[in-house]
Amino acid sequence: MGKKLVLTAALLSLATPAFAADIIQPAPVKAPMPPAPIFTWTGFYIGAHGGGAWSKWTGIDPTDPTSTWSSVSASGGVVGGQIGGNYQISNFVVGLEGTGAWSSVTLNAGGPFGGGAGFNLTLKNDYVATVAGRLGVVFDRVLLYAKGGAAFTRDRYSANNGLAGALAGSAAGAFNRTGWVAGGGVEWMFMPNWSVRVEYNYLGFGAITEQPVTSGNLVATPANVKLNIQTGTIGVNYHF
Structure with missing residues (x-):
């Protein structure tokens, strides 16, 4: 009987440390949360925009070379799209962007640019397009930027002398x-991936020689006409 007690005590003494080790286990260590991604404006984007535009033609009417230097203004809307890319360096962003927009800027009138009283005149900008560099400063998710580059447009000239029969005459031309x-x-x-913007642009076009094609009882002579356009638009971009 004594030997059995001694053997039992020995077995218990050997099992106790292992049993205690099974009970006292360190709590599992949780993996640290991954850091939040750093926001950046770097990348490509595509979007759409729309708004208003104001044009001003200055020169001499091709159908009335005796008229004095004068100017006329027109207004309308623009709707189009843009595509570009940004690269952020610290708190600054540099980029390149191309835009293209259909234009409804149209003037329907007579007078100085219509060969004088009795003439009907239409001046119109068909489209407005730009290729420009951008430079901006960022405040987290807000970007303030300036842009500059090349601009393109086409204006259409259309006039008639308001007469009928053999005396009727008209002139028309499109000038890039x-x-x-x-x-x-x-x-x-x-x-994420979506931005909205408000933008103003001034487009300057030097004087070019315009000579519309005439028909009937109307003559047109070459005339220098210059143009400037201002646009104010709201747009939305999707960033890749």
């Missing part, structure tokens, strides 16, 4: 222009 653009805006990344 290349100039420059300067502007700026503010853009806000309101949710």
